[in-house]
Amino acid sequence: SQQGEEDPQALSIQEGENAxxxxxxxxxxxNLQWYRQNSGRGLVHLILIRSNEREKHSGxxxxxxxxxxxxxxxxxxxxxxxxxxxxxxxxxxxxxxxxIFGSGTRLSIRP
Amino acid sequence: DSGVTQTxxxxxxxxxxxxxxxxxxxxxxxxxxxxxxxLDQGLQFLIQYYNGEERxxxxxxxxxxxxQFPDLHSELNLSSLELGDSALYFCASSTxxxxxxxxxxxxxxxxx
Numbered sequence: 105s106q107q108g109e110e111d112p113q114a115l116s117i118q119e120g121e122n123a124x125x126x127x128x129x130x131x132x133x134x135n136l137q138w139y140r141q142n143s144g145r146g147l148v149h150l151i152l153i154r155s156n157e158r159e160k161h162s163g164x165x166x167x168x169x170x171x172x173x174x175x176x177x178x179x180x181x182x183x184x185x186x187x188x189x190x191x192x193x194x195x196x197x198x199x200x201x202x203x204i205f206g207s208g209t210r211l212s213i214r215p
Numbered sequence: 216d217s218g219v220t221q222t223x224x225x226x227x228x229x230x231x232x233x234x235x236x237x238x239x240x241x242x243x244x245x246x247x248x249x250x251x252x253x254l255d256q257g258l259q260f261l262i263q264y265y266n267g268e269e270r271x272x273x274x275x276x277x278x279x280x281x282x283q284f285p286d287l288h289s290e291l292n293l294s295s296l297e298l299g300d301s302a303l304y305f306c307a308s309s310t311x312x313x314x315x316x317x318x319x320x321x322x323x324x325x326x327x
Binding site for chain 2: 107134135137139144145146147148149152192194196201202203204205206207208
């Protein structure tokens with residue numbers, strides 16, 4: 105299957121804590137992206153990491169990619185209530201080609 | 216605002232009917248993707264177009280078809296609708312080079 109598997113399916117943490125979600129996949133990829141979706145809304149791109157990169161940062165986000173283990177993780181530091189959303193990894197198999205989304209992690213931030 | 220426009224936002228129709236969903240990509244984006252998201256599920260990739268040509272196909276049913284026009288807008292046609300086709304249908308666009316997708320707000324289809 106070309107779809108990513110995300111873990112955990114749901115995560116509830118206290119505001120201020122860090123949140124980590126993982127994405128595993130089975131076939132080689134060109135890049136991996138992370139998106140956020142607020143309930144019923146369109147997805148918003150967070151970060152893209154290419155297959156030859158190991159780590160990327162954007163604000164409070166840190167993404168790692170381990171191509172040998174075929175896995176990626178998204179870390180959100182110092183979580184806020186506004187981070188409550190579903191997070192999806194998306195696998196890119198070549199430029200200008202299909203992008204396959206994982207099943208998502210539902211993140212809830214408790215005040 | 217992503218710059219991607221989808222119409223209609225909501226659509227209620229009956230089984231057996233046919234609907235057309237429309238997507239206008241961001242200015243300058245050549246690539247359009249269609250995804251289906253059923254309630255609380257992930258996104259299922261349906262089809263991708265690049266500059267008017269079909270580039271990749273996913274789990275798109277034979278009852279569904281799509282096209283991208285010369286002005287780069289795209290339409291997704293859903294026919295012989297079934298209850299299970301009720302879902303959010305998202306369109307996304309990209310330049311085709313970076314891989315980053317810009318999503319519209321979706322068209323929510325309810326089949327009764």
